[in-house]
Each structure stands twice: as C-alpha cells, then as structure tokens.
Amino acid sequence: MRYQAQVRLKGFPPQNATFTRKTDAKRWIQQTEAAIREGRHFKTTESKRRTLAELIDRYISDVLPTKPKSMNAQGRQLTWWKNELGYRPLADVTPALLSETRDKLHQGRQPATVVRYMAALSHAFTVAVNEWEWLEENPLRKVRKPKEPRGRVRFLSESERQKLLVACKSSNCRQLYPVVVLALSTGMRQSEIMGLKWSDIDLNRGYITLHETKNGERRSVPLVGHAKGLISELAKVRRLDTDLLFFSDSKPTAPIFIRSPWGKALKQAAISDFKFHDLRHTAASYLAMNGASLTEIAEILGHKTLQMVKRYAHLSEQHTSKVLESMNSTIFGVGS
Known part of the structure; x- marks a missing residue:
C-alpha cells in the first residue's frame, strides 16, 4: 500500500x-506546509528542478x-563549467x-587561471542565491582555491630605462616614445593609455581622467614633468579627425597597435624578459624606492586594496631605514 500526499496552499x-x-x-x-509559509521550501525545490546549465545560461x-x-x-x-557539470541538478x-x-x-x-574560473562560477552561484532563490547557499564557498604564486615584479634598472627610452625615441613609430614615457610616469595600463582621448586631458590642472578602468571606477591621474611636456607638444599638432591621443595612421579613429615597434625597441635596447605591463610595475617600483607608501601607490595605480601593491613593499626598505635613521639622530644625537 502507498500513500499519496499533496499540499495545496x-x-x-x-x-x-x-x-x-x-x-x-x-x-x-506538516513540514512542507511550514516550509512554504516560512519561505524555505521553494529554494530547495528550485535546486532540484533546475540544472547548472540553466543557471549558467x-x-x-x-x-x-x-x-x-x-x-x-x-x-x-x-x-x-557548463560542459563539465551542466547536466547536473543544482x-x-x-x-x-x-x-x-x-x-x-x-x-x-596555472593557479591564477583556476582562481578566475572559480570566481566566475562563484558569482553566478551568488546571484542565484540572492536574486533568483534557486539555491540555499553558494556551494563553491566551501571549496578551497589553489594558492597563487607571488605577483611578478620585473622593473627596469637605471641603464635599461635609459637604453629603452633611446630606442623608443629613434623608433619609426613616432607615438611609441610618448606612450612609453606616459606608462613609466603614471603607471597607467596599456589599455588605459591607448583609449585616451583629448577630452580626458586637462593640461591646465595637470590631470588625466580615466573613465574606463579595470575596476570600473573613474580615476584621476596626475600629469606632470616630462610626460606633461610631451602631451603638450602633441596637443599643438593634434589631428582634427580623431579625438584619440594615440591613433592608427591607417585608421585614425582606432588606437595605434604598438606590438611590433615595441618589440623592436626592446631588441635594440637588449632588454629581455620584459613586457609592456612591466612598465606599470616599473612605475610602482620607482614610487616605492622614492618613499611612496603602499596606500599612495595603490591610489595612483587604481587598486582598491593594498594586496596588489604589497609586492613592492620590500623596495621601500631603504627609504624606511633612512626615516628611522633620521628619527634616531633627532632623539639620540648623531653618533650616539
């Protein structure tokens, strides 16, 4: 004998x-009626009825x-993830x-790649929990992420920087030199530099406004020194058929593609194991070696947390030592 139970509310x-x-x-x-009235039942029901493929789609x-x-x-x-587990009920x-x-x-x-794959699925689970009520909780929160290696820190030495700038200045690509100088002096990403428009530049105040950044927030970047001088010179001879600072000669409305001239400049300067993004690391490293705090570096580079800039902490040790030496001299006297 079997009993058919039905709940109708x-x-x-x-x-x-x-x-x-x-x-x-x-x-x-009794349990089902109570769960429905308390809003607990249908989350479980949805997780049995829906598949991971439906969630991802x-x-x-x-x-x-x-x-x-x-x-x-x-x-x-x-x-x-869909190809691997999509057929599974949530x-x-x-x-x-x-x-x-x-x-x-x-x-x-690589571990960093695995972490990104997990982060993408984790956010999908979170939305399904909070907004769609397909799940009670995010199951990926209980899964350990692989440990990522320490971030790469490759920056130009004094001689490397001089040789690279000479090579960029003599390049057939006349825009390469100001692009590299801007990257070194501001720490901006390549995509941020290539997307710059004249409407983003305030030469009077000496600031660049980045409307599209990696973390999605608007950011102001100081424009000073040699970089400001180069941009000022470009402004005098700017083309009227494009608003881009660094444009393609064949298609002025599109950003310039510098991969080839950049590679030739590195080869001419005899610099190995160096990528364009390492100019950003170089700017951050120079800031650390010149006494900038991690908070200041994070603000300039546009990082929301200090985690990404901790890799530069050891470069400020010499500056920290000088600060302590000055403090000790003041307190105890020179030679004490």
Whole structure:
C-alpha cells in the first residue's frame, strides 16, 4: 500500500509526494506546509528542478551584459563549467563534486587561471542565491582555491630605462616614445593609455581622467614633468579627425597597435624578459624606492586594496631605514 500526499496552499503551486507509511505522509505535509509559509521550501525545490546549465545560461544572458569588460573571458570560463557539470541538478552540485572538477581544471592551467574560473562560477552561484532563490547557499564557498604564486615584479634598472627610452625615441613609430614615457610616469595600463582621448586631458590642472578602468571606477591621474611636456607638444599638432591621443595612421579613429615597434625597441635596447605591463610595475617600483607608501601607490595605480601593491613593499626598505635613521639622530644625537 502507498500513500499519496499533496499540499495545496493558495498562491503557491501544489506539491506532491508518495510514501509507504501514512505517518511519513502526514509528517511530510506538516513540514512542507511550514516550509512554504516560512519561505524555505521553494529554494530547495528550485535546486532540484533546475540544472547548472540553466543557471549558467541565465547568468550569461542576464548578468554578463552588465559587465562588458569581462564578458568574453567569463563567458568562456562559465561555458567550461557548463560542459563539465551542466547536466547536473543544482541540488547535486556539491562542494565535493566541485572540488573534483577544480582538480580537473587545474591540469595544464596555472593557479591564477583556476582562481578566475572559480570566481566566475562563484558569482553566478551568488546571484542565484540572492536574486533568483534557486539555491540555499553558494556551494563553491566551501571549496578551497589553489594558492597563487607571488605577483611578478620585473622593473627596469637605471641603464635599461635609459637604453629603452633611446630606442623608443629613434623608433619609426613616432607615438611609441610618448606612450612609453606616459606608462613609466603614471603607471597607467596599456589599455588605459591607448583609449585616451583629448577630452580626458586637462593640461591646465595637470590631470588625466580615466573613465574606463579595470575596476570600473573613474580615476584621476596626475600629469606632470616630462610626460606633461610631451602631451603638450602633441596637443599643438593634434589631428582634427580623431579625438584619440594615440591613433592608427591607417585608421585614425582606432588606437595605434604598438606590438611590433615595441618589440623592436626592446631588441635594440637588449632588454629581455620584459613586457609592456612591466612598465606599470616599473612605475610602482620607482614610487616605492622614492618613499611612496603602499596606500599612495595603490591610489595612483587604481587598486582598491593594498594586496596588489604589497609586492613592492620590500623596495621601500631603504627609504624606511633612512626615516628611522633620521628619527634616531633627532632623539639620540648623531653618533650616539
């Protein structure tokens, strides 16, 4: 004998279940009614009814368009998860299953890449928990992320910087030199420099306003010294058919592509193991060696936290030593 149990409450879809004992059926009815009235039942129901593929598809269509800068990368990352686990009901996507899949993801990929894949899926889970109520909690929060190696710190020595600037100045690409000087003097990212428009430049105040940044926040960057002089010279001969500072000669409305002249300049200067992004590291390293605090470096580079700039902390040791030496001399006297 089997017992069919049904819960029908106004305003909610009917719920059905079958039991072999009448007492179990009654208990289920009581618990289900209570869960529905308290708003706890349908989250569990959705997680059994929905698959991970449905979650990812909805996230890609509804949420990713609001994140245009990361749309392509996160779309690829989420598609990987979908191909691996998409057929699974959300209720079956457990931390244990995600841990196994993380280990598979780790094969042939760097820890930093794995962390990004996990972060993309984790945000999709968070949206499903908070906004769609498809899950009770984010199962990926219980899964350990692989430890990332310390961030790369490659910066130009004094002689390397001089040789690189000479090579850039003699390049057939006349825009290469001001681009490199701007990167060294401000720590701006290559994408930020290439997207600069004259409307972003305030030569009177000596500031650049970046409207599109990696962290999505508007940022002001001081424009001083040699970099300001170069931009001022460019302003005198700027083209009227484009608002870009650094434009392609063949298509003035598009940014210049400097990969080839940049590579030739590095080769001419005999500099190895150096990328354009390392100019940003160089600017940060010079700031640290000239006494800038981690907070100041983070503000200039546009980092929200100090974690990313801690890699430069050791470069300010000499400055810290001088500060302590000055303080001790004041307190105890020279030679004490």
